[in-house]
Amino acid sequence: MKILSGGLTMLMLGLSTTFAQSVQQNNSPVSPATLPSIFPAPVSVKLGKGAVVWGNSAVLVFSADTDPEAVKIVRSSLKMAGVQNITTTTKLPSVLDRPYVVLGTGKSALVRTALKRTDAALDTHAEGYTITSEVTGGGVLITLAGKDADGLFHATQTFRQLAQRQVVPALEIQDHPAMPIRGTIEGFYGAPWSMTDRTKHLNFLATVKANTYIYSPKDDPYARDKWREAYPAATLKELAKLVETSRINHINFVYAISPGPTVCFSDPADLKALELKFDALRSIGVHSFYVALDDIEYTKWNCERDKETFGPSGPEAAGNAQSFLLNALQANLKRKDPTAPPLIMVPTEYYDAKESPYKAALRKKLDPQIVLQWTGTDVVPPAISVRDAKAATKAFGRKTLLWDNYPVNDYGESTGRLLMAPYAKREAGLSHELSGILSNPMNQEAPSRVAVTGVAAFAWNDKAYDAERVWHASARELSGGDARTTAALLTFFDTQRLAPTFGSQPWQEQAPVLKAVLDQVRDAIASGDVQARREAIAGLIKHADEFANVPDIIRAGVADSSFAQTSQPWLDAMQLWGKAFQLTAAGLNAADQGSVAAERYFASAKRFAADATAIQTIKGATRFGGAVKIADGVLDTFVADAPTLIAVD
Known part of the structure; x- marks a missing residue:
């Protein structure tokens, strides 16, 4: 592990790269410490001085009465961060020569001592917790302190998110739930x-x-x-x-x-x-x-x-x-x-x-x-x-x-x-x-x-x-942190964004992201500006290709295969709609060039759209089965309208 501090010199401690290193922050190739995104959002997060770059060594410090599952989560999080050499102890040394992670509840003298060393107070609300990370000379002290066993468990879930970052800043988190x-x-x-x-x-x-x-x-x-x-x-x-x-x-x-x-x-x-x-x-x-x-x-x-x-x-x-x-x-x-x-x-x-x-x-x-x-x-x-x-x-x-x-x-x-x-x-x-x-x-x-x-x-x-940010965070979790799969999931989510009520008026509209793209293409074609029209159609072709690839990306990349299994009819229908989308974009491009091939493209798009519309939900999976809906009222309307947007002589 490397520790990025605000000091003016580089001090190598120990004879092994598994030990902590104090690195001059200004000369470090690592980017500056930044405020992490944590979900659910904590009550308070304050940045300190310095940051931690995960290496391959750490020490866990906890008492015998610490929740074994909490210890397991911290250990697993460190492993996922690339820390291979993890040892345990029940005492915190006065001088740290490497990273130490202390965990337990506020009842533990060990935890109280660790909090005192970082000048932090324990969050005293039910299910509350405090996390501190501080660069101390040649080591780093990270403390996960729960008000109670539940609070400690929640602290480990926050630590799991922090450990996914390459750079973990020195910080103090005070957190507890608003609702019991x-x-x-x-x-x-x-x-x-x-x-x-x-x-x-x-x-x-x-x-x-x-x-x-x-x-x-x-x-x-x-x-x-x-x-x-x-x-x-x-x-x-x-x-x-x-x-x-x-x-x-x-x-x-x-x-x-x-x-x-x-x-x-x-x-x-x-x-x-x-x-x-x-x-x-x-x-x-x-x-x-x-x-x-x-x-x-x-x-x-x-x-x-x-x-x-x-x-x-x-x-x-x-x-x-x-x-x-x-x-x-x-x-x-x-x-x-x-x-x-x-x-x-x-x-x-x-x-x-x-x-x-x-x-x-x-x-x-x-x-x-x-x-x-x-x-x-x-x-x-x-x-x-x-x-x-x-x-x-x-x-x-x-x-x-x-x-x-x-x-x-x-x-x-x-x-x-x-x-x-x-x-x-x-x-x-x-x-x-x-x-x-x-x-x-x-x-x-x-x-x-x-x-x-x-x-x-x-x-x-x-x-x-923040609804949108949490929505994106859910996609990252489902993708296991893979950026390409995350983007594909968000595109898929957009096709399923309509939120109905018992009445005729939904409380969230369908596919707003896709609709904005298609509306921009409609506007560019309607403007009569040749350059704007061609750029819009070129962008549409790219967007359609990305849309069509989404189902395969999700099937291959989602962290839990049950997501793809239970979503199968929707992914199958999206794949067909993707082909209809691609053919529609190709038809508009051909029409813009005055090619009679446009009619063939539009006709093929119509056939794929019909096949997509025929796909049914898994029989017996839900109370009411029926035809799968993908960005309905948005993509289907555009595919149907496209042949009328540009006349072909």
């Missing part, structure tokens, strides 16, 4: 994720500093239709593996049950059945539970006993009945596990903040500890403001946990789409009005990571959130 609950709820209709998908997703959530995963697949019969029945031993064993993966990744695994269609709220037997189900899950390590009462009727009772107990059916009676059952469950949870997180519920009226008898009943009767979910101003809201969240707080009598129905694609308006627009139109400041945000992802796990990265980044630091 951040993650996903597997709550979509249609084909559920496989256990492999879920494992990959939990590993991914760790990298974006999420802390919650709710297991709520709509077609798990033992959580819905057969909720009173015990899980088969084999299924419980598989769930136990997910719970352990969650624990390793510092993710709170929440088990959700959906008894609403058949439950008798006042029946002690049904309360007992729910408690027994929770006991079984608790035996495999689950400590957090959830009751879903969405998408059910509350205008009729499931049993006469409820009518006798709560009166005639209706919204207010439903709120009273639900509160009665959930309060009993919450009390039971606290008796059996006093440290367990509060029960979470999703109400029957989950999609607006309007005052109603049902909400009033929950506000008055539901235990205030119970966390309540809310989807915003609609089932799929086009935007969510601070004012909206305040209205929900008033209506439900508590801060709500936002169930954000993005990027879920299990409804009719999303048919044929992957939803991969940036996570946007959520107002900064929501962290003051919400208890957290959970994204409802797509049936396609790996493509869902694009939007979920944004959700996690917003929930971590909504004030510093």
